[in-house]
Amino acid sequence: xxxxxxxxxxxxxxxxxxxxxxxxxxxxxxxxxxxxxxxxxxxxxxxxxxxxxxxxxxxxxxxxxxxxxxxxxxxxxxxxxxxxxxxxxxxxxxxxxxxxxxxxxxxxxxxxxxxxxxxxxxxxxxxxxxxxxxxxxxxxxxxxxxxxxxxxxxxxxxxxxxxxxxxxxxxxxxxxxxxxxxxxxxxxxxxxxxxxxxxxxxxxxxxxxxxxxxxxxxxxxxxxxxxxxxxxxxxxxxxxxxxxxxxxxxxxxxxxxxxxxxxxxxxxxxxxxx
Amino acid sequence: xxxxxxxxxxxxxxxxxxxxxxxxxxxxxxxxxxxxxxxxxxxxxxxxxxxxxxxxxxxxxxxxxxxxxxxxxxxxxxxxxxxxxxxxxxxxxxxxxxxxxxxxxxxxxxxxxxxxxxxxxxxxxxxxxxxxxxxxxxxxxxxxxxxxxxxxxxxxxxxxxxxxxxxxxxxxxxxxxxxxxxxxxxxxxxxxxxxxxxxxxxxxxxxxxxxxxxxxxxxxxxxxxxxxxxxxxxxxxxxxxxxxxxxxxxxxxxxxxxxxxxxxxxxxxxxxxx
Amino acid sequence: xxxxxxxxxxxxxxxxxxxxxxxxxxxxxxxxxxxxxxxxxxxxxxxxxxxxxxxxxxxxxxxxxxxxxxxxxxxxxxxxxxxxxxxxxxxxxxxxxxxxxxxxxxxxxxxxxxxxxxxxxxxxxxxxxxxxxxxxxxxxxxxxxxxxxxxxxxxxxxxxxxxxxxxxxxxxxxxxxxxxxxxxxxxxxxxxxxxxxxxxxxxxxxxxxxxxxxxxxxxxxxxxxxxxxxxxxxxxxxxxxxxxxxxxxxxxxxxxxxxxxxxxxxxxxxxxxx
Numbered sequence: 001x002x003x004x005x006x007x008x009x010x011x012x013x014x015x016x017x018x019x020x021x022x023x024x025x026x027x028x029x030x031x032x033x034x035x036x037x038x039x040x041x042x043x044x045x046x047x048x049x050x051x052x053x054x055x056x057x058x059x060x061x062x063x064x065x066x067x068x069x070x071x072x073x074x075x076x077x078x079x080x081x082x083x084x085x086x087x088x089x090x091x092x093x094x095x096x097x098x099x100x101x102x103x104x105x106x107x108x109x110x111x112x113x114x115x116x117x118x119x120x121x122x123x124x125x126x127x128x129x130x131x132x133x134x135x136x137x138x139x140x141x142x143x144x145x146x147x148x149x150x151x152x153x154x155x156x157x158x159x160x161x162x163x164x165x166x167x168x169x170x171x172x173x174x175x176x177x178x179x180x181x182x183x184x185x186x187x188x189x190x191x192x193x194x195x196x197x198x199x200x201x202x203x204x205x206x207x208x209x210x211x212x213x214x215x216x217x218x219x220x221x222x223x224x225x226x227x228x229x230x231x232x233x234x235x236x237x238x239x240x241x242x243x244x245x246x247x248x249x250x251x252x253x254x255x256x257x258x259x260x261x262x263x264x265x266x267x268x269x270x271x272x273x274x
Numbered sequence: 275x276x277x278x279x280x281x282x283x284x285x286x287x288x289x290x291x292x293x294x295x296x297x298x299x300x301x302x303x304x305x306x307x308x309x310x311x312x313x314x315x316x317x318x319x320x321x322x323x324x325x326x327x328x329x330x331x332x333x334x335x336x337x338x339x340x341x342x343x344x345x346x347x348x349x350x351x352x353x354x355x356x357x358x359x360x361x362x363x364x365x366x367x368x369x370x371x372x373x374x375x376x377x378x379x380x381x382x383x384x385x386x387x388x389x390x391x392x393x394x395x396x397x398x399x400x401x402x403x404x405x406x407x408x409x410x411x412x413x414x415x416x417x418x419x420x421x422x423x424x425x426x427x428x429x430x431x432x433x434x435x436x437x438x439x440x441x442x443x444x445x446x447x448x449x450x451x452x453x454x455x456x457x458x459x460x461x462x463x464x465x466x467x468x469x470x471x472x473x474x475x476x477x478x479x480x481x482x483x484x485x486x487x488x489x490x491x492x493x494x495x496x497x498x499x500x501x502x503x504x505x506x507x508x509x510x511x512x513x514x515x516x517x518x519x520x521x522x523x524x525x526x527x528x529x530x531x532x533x534x535x536x537x538x539x540x541x542x543x544x545x546x547x548x
Numbered sequence: 549x550x551x552x553x554x555x556x557x558x559x560x561x562x563x564x565x566x567x568x569x570x571x572x573x574x575x576x577x578x579x580x581x582x583x584x585x586x587x588x589x590x591x592x593x594x595x596x597x598x599x600x601x602x603x604x605x606x607x608x609x610x611x612x613x614x615x616x617x618x619x620x621x622x623x624x625x626x627x628x629x630x631x632x633x634x635x636x637x638x639x640x641x642x643x644x645x646x647x648x649x650x651x652x653x654x655x656x657x658x659x660x661x662x663x664x665x666x667x668x669x670x671x672x673x674x675x676x677x678x679x680x681x682x683x684x685x686x687x688x689x690x691x692x693x694x695x696x697x698x699x700x701x702x703x704x705x706x707x708x709x710x711x712x713x714x715x716x717x718x719x720x721x722x723x724x725x726x727x728x729x730x731x732x733x734x735x736x737x738x739x740x741x742x743x744x745x746x747x748x749x750x751x752x753x754x755x756x757x758x759x760x761x762x763x764x765x766x767x768x769x770x771x772x773x774x775x776x777x778x779x780x781x782x783x784x785x786x787x788x789x790x791x792x793x794x795x796x797x798x799x800x801x802x803x804x805x806x807x808x809x810x811x812x813x814x815x816x817x818x819x820x821x822x
Binding site: 020027030031034035038039043044045046047048049051052055056059071073248249250251252253254255256257 | 300301302303305306342343344345346372375376377378379421422471472473474475515516517518519520522523
């Protein structure tokens with residue numbers, strides 16, 4: 001099946017199946033993650049306790065793990081959530097927010113290495129930092145600056161490919177042009193609105209939406225569908241907003257109105273494979 | 275006083291008295307809970323620490339306890355918050371989100387049994403699960419699927435009545451048609467917008483709003499007023515929204531504009547007692 | 549440089565430099581804090597773990613500490629975050645939400661005394677309570693009622709001045725008329741919209757925005773700029789909103805459109821020094 005056909009099907013299947021995604025995510029953007037997951041047809045449940053890893057994963061179609069804000073319990077809970085996903089053969093999406101910042105965060109990232117994620121989504125600096133923490137490359141540590149990237153997406157290509165080789169899954173590097181790749185193929189997605197950077201949680205919620213699609217399709221299609229949806233919805237939202245507050249509202253509106261046909265028509269202009 | 279007169283008075287009294295509600299609630303929807311409580315005239319304060327149970331409850335007119343996301347401290351804090359409400363003779367509203375999911379959650383639910391809540395608000399599956407965990411019925415465990423119900427409201431009637439008998443209070447079962455009952459009467463509320471299911475926190479924030487009304491009226495009137503307000507505001511909001519983002523904004527707007535007269539005019543068409 | 553020139557420069561510098569603010573803040577309003585910080589040009593990163601105090605502060609231009617919701621880890625983390633700011637000579641803004649409520653909160657407030665904040669922002673009751681907890685005055689304890697003030701801004705003037713003498717920094721008391729003072733000067737800012745009280749987080753997010761400006765200018769200018777911006781944006785937002793939901797959206801929009809010229813034109817009518 002062509003990528004376009006798979007993407008169209010993923011958009012429709014998410015609306016039809018309402019896949020439940022169990023998320024372990026940060027306190028800053030947890031509400032936006034849930035609302036964007038619902039907007040594309042998914043259902044959202046968030047947990048923090050280790051004893052919920054198995055029960056939540058058992059009823060979920062996919063798992064989303066985001067390390068944006070950590071508390072002591074995360075050291076035990078997040079590795080168990082990832083192990084539960086692998087053990088129960090459910091896809092899981094890893095969002096290594098601020099990778100490299102703090103001992104707890106880095107200890108958790110290292111602990112997650114063996115539970116190979118289906119999709120890793122991050123900005124360039126986060127992707128570089130994870131690849132380094134997982135000792136897939138020695139050189140570049142990446143330059144994490146809080147939750148923002150100071151490296152370019154192209155700088156992160158080598159790291160992203162090393163990560164994809166290790167996991168056998170997909171890596172999505174978010175930036176002005178998104179890169180989505182696996183061990184065999186690399187896709188670039190241009191377009192989108194710069195206003196996405198004026199609201200908190202654009203990246204986190206993209207990870208959460210990719211997890212929704214991972215509940216109904218393969219990881220590569222899920223990452224492409226989510227990334228394209230964000231480029232499309234942000235362009236649409238910018239045209240109907242008067243500032244960053246109304247942009248976020250319009251962005252969620254557009255996601256809730258997303259159709260496969262509109263997304264494919266858009267994708268033809270911005271998606272490049274090589 | 276007739277129910278309609280009591281509801282009209284509750285809407286006005288909340289705006290006049292600005293009752294403070296102390297809430298112990300989840301991280302996903304905590305902001306929406308606070309904003310909806312403010313929208314109907316209440317004031318909001320949220321806590322998580324056991325040492326805050328007595329001081330917060332002492333200055334509050336009502337307490338709201340929602341177990342949607344749990345952390346280790348909740349095992350100690352939530353039972354103490356409920357005990358403080360009972361000890362200080364303040365009404366408290368229990369929102370058993372995802373009842374049945376995880377050992378921590380079920381341990382907390384069991385610990386809350388003796389501190390009989392004034393109102394229990396949940397979806398059908400949650401109501402059934404609490405009734406089972408409290409050993410008020412042996413048979414049906416309910417089918418919790420994350421935070422969503424897979425049982426119908428009518429399926430939960432027996433459980434709801436068992437809970438009302440135990441607590442001597444009110445049980446509000448949210449669904450396409452809401453049921454609000456106590457040991458003596460049963461009310462059904464139809465209407466409302468299906469878009470409430472497209473945003474996260476519709477149920478949680480209804481629980482928080484019922485707690486605001488419980489700060490100015492009896493539990494039955496509080497549950498009826500909150501449930502009617504959500505049906506009315508969601509219908510109004512749907513008519514002026516273009517997606518799930520603008521729906522949430524319009525929904526809060528409508529709650530902030532709620533009047534007793536408009537609510538009663540609406541209630542005459544959707545509220546049935548039997 | 550005149551205050552007006554410094555304010556104009558602060559608004560422009562925040563948009564040009566995008567200062568990163570490391571925040572330790574509450575779960576209720578954390579998303580609004582981040583979005584308002586972004587709206588005025590800053591960048592936001594939130595943490596909760598003690599091991600992140602040094603790394604986060606090292607890459608931040610300013611630190612924001614808000615004690616609105618506490619968990620056990622905060623007892624260790626918040627004092628360390630404040631010490632890191634002092635040690636690394638970065639400005640930090642203290643938001644003593646609900647000061648006086650609970651042993652944990654009061655223990656943290658006492659522990660923060662020695663790490664003198666650049667700016668303390670709170671409502672009248674919180675300012676009075678901190679001054680008491682820091683034993684800068686014996687008499688008045690303040691009347692904290694949840695997160696709301698029951699004392700007037702003028703009642704808090706003595707406490708605010710005692711705090712400014714102790715810290716050598718700035719104290720901003722939020723109310724119908726804001727007071728911003730240091731050991732030498734007192735400013736009053738009138739105007740603003742009463743609708744700010746109908747959304748949760750107006751005060752918290754003001755503290756977060758003052759921290760953004762503290763990353764590009766002196767504490768007094770930062771507090772004046774943030775406080776004026778909130779008065780201006782709330783008036784503008786009220787005129788284009790239909791309820792408290794659309795008010796919050798419009799408020800963030802206005803902050804994202806804030807210009808120094810507009811703010812100064814507004815300030816000439818509402819800012820009084822004496």
